[in-house]
Amino acid sequence: MSEQATNAAEFTVSEISFSIKRTMEDTFGYVRVRGELGRISRPGSGHIYLDLKDDRAVLSGVIWRGVASKLKIQPEQGLEVIATGKITTFPGQSKYQMVIEALEPAGAGALMALLEERKKKLAAEGLFAEERKQPLPPLPKVIGVVTSPTGAVIRDILHRIADRFPLHVLVWPVRVQGETCGAEVANGIKGFNALAPDGPIPRPDLLIVARGGGSIEDLWGFNEEAVVRAAAESAIPLISAVGHETDWTLIDLAADRRAPTPTGAAEMAVPVKSELMSMIDDRSRRLNSGLVRFVSSRRTELRAASAALPAPQDLLALPRQRFDTLASSLERALIVSTKTHRTHHQNFAGRLSPILLTRLTSKARQDLVATSERQQRALRVAVSQKRQAFEACAIRLTPGRLRQQTTLCSERLSGLAERLDRSYLARVNQEKARLDGLQKLLKSLSYKDVLARGYAVVRDDGGQPVRSAETVSSGAALSIEFADGTVDAVAMSGSAPSKPAKPKKSGSGKAAPVKQGSLF
Incomplete structure (x- = not known):
């Protein structure tokens, strides 16, 4: 179709x-x-x-x-x-x-819904927990401000700090509105935290993130997750001063303190210097007044205590009287003690007569002689026992016993030598048999036996074996190896043989025939 x-x-x-x-x-x-x-x-x-x-x-x-x-x-x-x-x-x-x-x-409704969802997510991670928040330093030396360097906010903060307590302020310039606001603010917080405490740029003791008021869209950069995480992870105490008192952002919840306005943040950061000086002066006056009252009170108590104490001569009267009494009785006690010791010595002198000393000396001499005799007898017994022990050892150490031990060891050594010889010969025969087997295997695998059966090996002029007739061109120089020697030859064409080249002498010393037909 x-x-x-x-x-x-x-x-x-x-x-x-x-x-x-x-x-x-x-x-x-x-x-x-x-x-x-x-x-x-x-x-x-x-x-x-x-x-x-x-x-x-x-x-x-x-x-x-x-x-x-x-x-x-x-x-x-x-x-x-x-x-x-x-x-x-x-x-x-x-x-x-x-x-x-x-x-x-x-619309704002959608933004608020997104804000609430993000707030719940970050709160679940604990970024808004109160236990994470740090106390503000009472008197910081350096303050870092993350804000726009061209707005009125930084001027208000600097002016307020200069009025209250002038100190070193570092400004990290960022955009406080727009696409890159969140990333720049987060980088500013992290950058201040990354400064070394003893580096060329002083590390702030306090941070202020500030911006003026605006709509939720204008303040949206401070609701970014990166900003909230940077504020929560900051090791430096941070004050959030974003918007007016009625405005709020997620960085307010993560910061250590929220200020209603940037000016309020400056007031939180530093005290009034004049008020501090007045307070110090007042406390100094109170301290001096207290010291004066304390010294006066202690002086009055000391005078009252000294009035209640007795006079020094009254304190020493009784010991002085006791000393005089003892001094008067000391002379009499010395005389009585001398008489007592004289009597005691006289009693001892009566008992220490020459006859008694002679008797004691004679008894000690007898005891010494008896002890000397006992020691001599004990020494003779010990020497006799040692001599008997040495003689018993000498009997056991006879030349015949030594010869017997030597003969026994020689027989054992001869037996071990014979075993070694037998083992060595057996091992040599075993290795020789293995070597003979390997030699036979090598001979069986060698091409020499093949040549002996009438075959020949053809090699080219480079000495490499020729495996195929197609690889040989006419007039090529060849070497043919037989079982009994090597012959040089030239390849000839089958139909029209050309004049062969002059043959070389073979390994056996014989020259190959000049005319030779093609081998292939």
């Missing part, structure tokens, strides 16, 4: 796809679409793929990497936004999509 003729134009797939793409882009151009963010994908390329949806339809969207890095807010699932961009198609998958160039929340 033949095909029916038709006037319809034919298109390729690419033509129809790109035609639809141009039609959609020309028809819609730039549009603003309001919807809820659904599926969000962030591949490694840096682009963001997402879905915009409402209750009846879904629109695919893409944010290129260069635009994604400049967005005021980061896409989060469930957030209601207004996307600005152009409608186009993706021919590779036959679908249409929106290339988003700007993204903003659909």
